[in-house]
Amino acid sequence: MESTNRNVVVASTQGGRLQDGISRHLSQWNGLQMAVQNQWGGRDSHQKSLQLAADIFSWFSESKAPLCVEDLENLLHESMLLSFNTEIEDGSIEQVAEELMIMHEDCQQGNH
Numbered sequence: 652m653e654s655t656n657r658n659v660v661v662a663s664t665q666g667g668r669l670q671d672g673i674s675r676h677l678s679q680w681n682g683l684q685m686a687v688q689n690q691w692g693g694r695d696s697h698q699k700s701l702q703l704a705a706d707i708f709s710w711f712s713e714s715k716a717p718l719c720v721e722d723l724e725n726l727l728h729e730s731m732l733l734s735f736n737t738e739i740e741d742g743s744i745e746q747v748a749e750e751l752m753i754m755h756e757d758c759q760q761g762n763h
Contacts, residue, residue, distance in 0.1 A: 669711060672754045673704050682743050686735040699734040706730065711755050718755070723748040 677683055683700060686692060692699045710726060711718065727744045731737045 666708075666712065669755060669758045670704070670708050672758065673707050673711075673751060676747060676750055676754065677704050677707075680743060680747050682731065682737070682739045682741065683735075686731065686737050691737050692735040696735065703727075703730050703734065707751065711751075718752065720745075720748050720752050723751060 677700060683703070687696045687700050690696045706726065707723070710723065724744050727748055728739070731739050731744070
């Protein structure tokens, strides 16, 4: 029983680190921050950015299939287009997706 509780605490800690890392990466993404600051998604642009972070966390934690960076890129692209009416073509979506995938792998291995 103690081992099971310990595993839950470890998973919870890793999940918290992953959530923090996702938020940190998104807060440093110029394309998203410009969309939020200029309210390209309307008055609730900040809330939409928080929802994007939650959606990414859910994608990482609830996916049953193997995770693929292209799927994460699609999630980011679709969110920017639908939530912020913004087409990002500077390569940053691919960069952010790659960084998030690496961070997720690090969290799973306990390195983050």
